[in-house]
Amino acid sequence: MARPVWAGNLSFGLVSLPVSLYTAADSHTIHFHQFPRGTSERIRNRRVNERTGKEVQLDDVVKGFDTGDEYVLVEPRELDEIAPGPLRSLEIAGFVDLAEVDPIFFDKTYCLGPRGEEYGKVCSLLEQALAKAGKAGIATFVMRQHEYLVALKAENGLLTLHTLHWADEIRDPKKEIDTLPGKANDSEKELTTAEQLSNAMSLNWDPEQFHDIFQEKVAALIKAKKAGETVEKAEPAAEPTEAVDLMEALRAGIERAGRPKDTGGQATTSRKATTSSKAAARTPPPKKRIRSTPKEDLSELSKADLHKKAAAANVPGRSNMNRDDLLKALSRP
Structure with missing residues (x-):
C-alpha cells in the first residue's frame, strides 16, 4: 500500500x-552505485566535517545560508515556527x-x-x-x-x-534563449506541406503505445555484461535538415507516413486535379496487382523491438506481454 x-x-x-x-x-529509472574504475569498492557519500574529517550525524546538522561574509545558521524548528x-x-x-x-x-x-x-x-x-x-x-x-x-x-x-x-x-524564453527564431517568412506552399505532414502523422492519444525503451536497453546491457556478452549499439542520430532541403524532407515525410487525412475541404486542390477526378469517376481505375512481401523473421528481435512492432500493429494487451507472447501475437496471420 x-x-x-x-x-x-x-x-x-x-x-x-x-x-x-x-x-x-512512480519512477522506473534504473539506479547505479558508484565505483572507482577498475575496483569493486563502492563510493559512499557522507556528511563530513571539513576541519576534523569526522562524519556528522543527520540529527546534528543545521542549515546555513551564505551571506557573503558569514554563514547564518538556522535550526529546522525555527523554519517550522x-x-x-x-x-x-x-x-x-x-x-x-x-x-x-x-x-x-x-x-x-x-x-x-x-x-x-x-x-x-x-x-x-x-x-x-x-x-x-x-x-x-x-x-x-x-x-x-x-x-x-x-x-x-x-x-x-x-x-x-x-x-x-x-x-x-517561469522563464521568458524570448529573454533567456538568444537563438529563438522570429516569425519566418514561409511560403504558402511550405506551410501547406507542413500541415499535410502533421495530418499524415496524426494519431489517437494512447499512452500504452509508449514505453521507456532506454531503460529496457539499460537492463539488457546489464544482463549482457553479467553474461559476458555484447549488445548492439543504437543507430546514430539523424542529421539536421538543411534549410534548402526542407520541402524535400517534408514531402518524403508525407510519403513515409502515408496519405494525409482529409483536412475538411481546404482549398489546396488544383483545377487539374479536379478535372482528373471527374474523369476517374467515369472510368474505373484498373485493379492493381498485389505483390506479397516475404514474411519478416522476428525471432532475432529484442523485446523492445517486438513491442514497437506490436504498437504499430495495434496488438491488444501488448503492454502486459513478455517476449514470447509478443512474438506469437505478431506471427499470427
Whole structure:
C-alpha cells in the first residue's frame, strides 16, 4: 500500500476535511552505485566535517545560508515556527477555471484521499462539483519545509493535487534563449506541406503505445555484461535538415507516413486535379496487382523491438506481454 507523504486538513469555506497526500507516479529509472574504475569498492557519500574529517550525524546538522561574509545558521524548528499558516493545513483561497491555468505552471501530481471513511462523502461531493464546473481550487501549503502553490482538480473520479511553479519561476524564453527564431517568412506552399505532414502523422492519444525503451536497453546491457556478452549499439542520430532541403524532407515525410487525412475541404486542390477526378469517376481505375512481401523473421528481435512492432500493429494487451507472447501475437496471420 502507498504511504502518505503529507497529512492535514483541506478546508474550503467553512468545510474542513482531513486528508492524506500520495504521490501519483512512480519512477522506473534504473539506479547505479558508484565505483572507482577498475575496483569493486563502492563510493559512499557522507556528511563530513571539513576541519576534523569526522562524519556528522543527520540529527546534528543545521542549515546555513551564505551571506557573503558569514554563514547564518538556522535550526529546522525555527523554519517550522515561521511557516505561513498552520503546518497541517491546506486552505483553498478560491476556485478558477481550469482552462485559465497555463500548462507550463504544472509540476508534480499527487492523489488526495480522505483520512477515514466518514469523510468520503465530502471528498466525493467536492470532486463532483469541480468536475461539473470545470474548475480547480487554488491553495498554498507547507510540506517538508517548503511552501507550495497548488491546484486541486477532479480527474477520473479522484481528487488530485498538482504543485504549481510560482510566477517568478517561469522563464521568458524570448529573454533567456538568444537563438529563438522570429516569425519566418514561409511560403504558402511550405506551410501547406507542413500541415499535410502533421495530418499524415496524426494519431489517437494512447499512452500504452509508449514505453521507456532506454531503460529496457539499460537492463539488457546489464544482463549482457553479467553474461559476458555484447549488445548492439543504437543507430546514430539523424542529421539536421538543411534549410534548402526542407520541402524535400517534408514531402518524403508525407510519403513515409502515408496519405494525409482529409483536412475538411481546404482549398489546396488544383483545377487539374479536379478535372482528373471527374474523369476517374467515369472510368474505373484498373485493379492493381498485389505483390506479397516475404514474411519478416522476428525471432532475432529484442523485446523492445517486438513491442514497437506490436504498437504499430495495434496488438491488444501488448503492454502486459513478455517476449514470447509478443512474438506469437505478431506471427499470427
